[in-house]
Amino acid sequence: MVRDYSAFLPGAAPARRERTVLERLGWGPAFARQIDVDALTETPPVRVVAVHRSGLQVAGDGIDEAIPPGPEATVGDWLLFDRVRPRSSRVLERKSLIKRRAPGTGRDVQLIAANIDTVFVVTSCNQDFNVARLERYVALAFDAGIEPVIVLTKADLTEDPAPYVEEARKVSDRMPVVPLDARGEEPPEALAEWCKPGWTVAFLGSSGVGKSTLTNALLGTQAIATQGIREDDARGQHTTTRRELHATPGGCLVLDTPGMRELQLTDAATGIADVFEDIAALAARCRFADCRHETEPDCAILAAIEDDSLDPARLARWRKLQAEDAFNSASLAERREKDRAFGKLVRGAMKAKLDRKR
Structure with missing residues (x-):
């Protein structure tokens, strides 16, 4: 046919x-x-x-x-x-691609998902909340050219979710923050703006934050198994074991992913710059173009630390992500160069073989 x-x-x-x-x-x-x-x-x-x-x-x-x-x-x-x-x-050429350095001691790249329109970065209003982890996920989304939305679950279990919302908004002013109860009736309505027909969205976050619960809420079923968290440290166990797309009644496709205990960035310099655009703007005002922001005179970043307009902890996280990405990306570039050299060697050998036959 x-x-x-x-x-x-x-x-x-x-x-x-x-x-x-x-x-x-x-x-x-x-x-x-x-x-x-x-x-x-x-x-x-x-x-x-x-x-x-x-x-x-x-x-x-x-x-x-x-x-x-x-x-x-x-x-x-x-x-x-x-x-x-x-x-x-x-x-086919992708609209977007989420990737990370594969877990382990190697420097391979693991593809997480492609052609995602919106990433919901999920964390909880409890001990799991971690600004550094949020910055990593948001950098991952920005670098892939995907719209990120931070979703704060378990907002109903805290006396006041406002401090969590305030801290989440400090990650970047370029994305919304949505606090909700993942187990209630809120998710379909609260996330409706991004769950359009034909749209593909993904839930990313660590285990136990409510990704599968949110997916079930959008699907209107209990098709995906969920687990509770440990009371002593608010950490969860892996419930989802594979990456799979699910269709909602409204025509949106939802990707539920396993929790990622290790999220190492690679080849994500643009995403890091987008998350820390306040620091990038300060760095552009330093006297020296190669300023390391340590002891150099007229360093705008050090001046911002002095007048309390920049949190030293945020600067430290920026440095850490930059160093990590540079290390992993250099390894990736080396592998690409080796692949090109090997390909050139093979083509040369094939040409020599053909020449001998003539």
Whole structure:
């Protein structure tokens, strides 16, 4: 059966109609512009809706199946599905990509999610609240070009959530902060502004902060298992064990993710600069362009510390993230250079072999 995908190509005339399967999966002009009608019919578009250890679960128009590992893809990616050689399915250019340095002693990069429109950075109004962790998540979102929203759960369990809201707003003035009770009826209404039909949102945060509870609230079900927190330290255990997209009744796609105990930034200098734009603005006023903000004369950052307009703890966190990102990004750049050198070596060897045959 040949399917008609012409409505998804650039320039297609808008019409009042029921949203198609692909549109309900988040398909739009950003992806349609990358392909032509022939490619659409020969290799139909599918979206990665879940990542398993054994491979990827993809869904499309009349397609819902598992494919083996092969494409360098993550949940949320769009593929041009090659039925004969699924490992060769092409990944379409992404609107956004969330990544981190993979856990462990190596310097590999782990892809977390692609084509996300809004990231809900979730934390609780209890001992789990940590400004440094929030800054990391928000930098991750900014660097990916994704709109972040900080969601403060368990607001109903504290006498006054205002101090938590105030501290969260200090992370950046470029995003909203939403306190709520994840277990009540608040989430669908409080988060409705960002949960639009065809939109893809993701909940990120540590274990036990209520990500799965929020996902269930948006889905209107209890399909995702949840667990309580330990009373002694307000820490949670992993409930979600895989990254998977879920469709809400309103047409939004929601990604629930496992809690991340380790979030090391890599190749995220832009996101860090966006979170700490107040420090970047001060640094631009220093006398020396290479000022290290330690003992140099006419250092605007040191002056801000002196007059209490800049918190020394925030400066320390900025330094730490910059150093971490520089270290991890340098390792990434070295690997890329080695890959290029190896590729050049292989091409040279192949050329020499061909020359000998002539």
